[in-house]
Amino acid sequence: MEYKNHMKLEFDSKSQNEAFARVVVASFAAQLDPTLEEIADIKTAVSEAVTNSIIHGYEDRMGVVKLTCQITNNVLEIVVEDEGKGIDDINRAMEPLFTSKPELERSGMGFTVMETFMDEINVYSEPGKGTSIRMVKKFKSLVAE
Amino acid sequence: MLLNYQAMDNKLIVKLDGELDHHVAENIRIELDEMIEKKRTKHLIFDLANLQFMDSSGIGVIMGRYKNISKMGGKVAIIEVPEKIDKIFTLSGLYRIVEKYPNITEALDRL
Numbered sequence: 001m002e003y004k005n006h007m008k009l010e011f012d013s014k015s016q017n018e019a020f021a022r023v024v025v026a027s028f029a030a031q032l033d034p035t036l037e038e039i040a041d042i043k044t045a046v047s048e049a050v051t052n053s054i055i056h057g058y059e060d061r062m063g064v065v066k067l068t069c070q071i072t073n074n075v076l077e078i079v080v081e082d083e084g085k086g087i088d089d090i091n092r093a094m095e096p097l098f099t100s101k102p103e104l105e106r107s108g109m110g111f112t113v114m115e116t117f118m119d120e121i122n123v124y125s126e127p128g129k130g131t132s133i134r135m136v137k138k139f140k141s142l143v144a145e
Numbered sequence: 146m147l148l149n150y151q152a153m154d155n156k157l158i159v160k161l162d163g164e165l166d167h168h169v170a171e172n173i174r175i176e177l178d179e180m181i182e183k184k185r186t187k188h189l190i191f192d193l194a195n196l197q198f199m200d201s202s203g204i205g206v207i208m209g210r211y212k213n214i215s216k217m218g219g220k221v222a223i224i225e226v227p228e229k230i231d232k233i234f235t236l237s238g239l240y241r242i243v244e245k246y247p248n249i250t251e252a253l254d255r256l
């Protein structure tokens with residue numbers, strides 16, 4: 001039988017919430033009986049996505065970040081959305097080491113980390129409207145009965 | 146996030162304890178740069194044994210310090226790298242510029 005579960009959360013675009021968001025997702029994923037490596041992977045990917053919304057989407061202005069998680073059997077889908085300024089050139093933003101904010105000592109590795117640590121990533125963005133990052137991770141374990 | 150320092154000759158050992166993300170990165174940068182200056186540091190060693198979490202913000206912090214230290218002819222090393230954090234270092238190509246050693250004894254020997 002198919003197992004499903006979902007959760008939805010929204011929070012202010014404050015950097016304090018980076019840790020909050022990744023811990024929430026890790027806790028939600030606990031029902032998939034993840035390995036330590038899988039937990040580390042999703043925590044890192046969520047941290048990157050939320051940090052992007054805060055630094056680039058809202059550029060430290062106040063805004064709301066939405067986080068949705070959907071479990072279907074052993075697959076976790078995570079969506080991080082903002083209504084910030086959006087990304088002009090997604091392909092360029094996703095290049096390793098590209099950063100629009102070198103003065104902040106950003107490494108430009110955020111999207112590369114998300115791509116490597118997750119099984120799938122899709123980025124939707126519209127300049128002036130916001131950005132939505134969808135990431136999928138397939139867990140090795142079987143779903144608990 | 147807690148930083149512990151130990152200065153030996155011209156080397157500064159920094160122990161990172163906790164989680165290194167964008168939220169704490171700015172303060173860590175400021176604190177580290179002050180300490181590097183104060184201790185007249187040539188070589189910088191990051192001890193990551195107690196680092197619980199790090200995202201790409203940490204790569205930025207280490208690369209930034211590398212730029213300053215290498216300009217003055219020094220080297221940056223990292224020791225005791227937890228497995229889950231090793232993955233992000235490898236991915237970012239950081240090991241092309243920063244040396245990795247298993248422990249402090251070896252790092253002090255080689256620097």
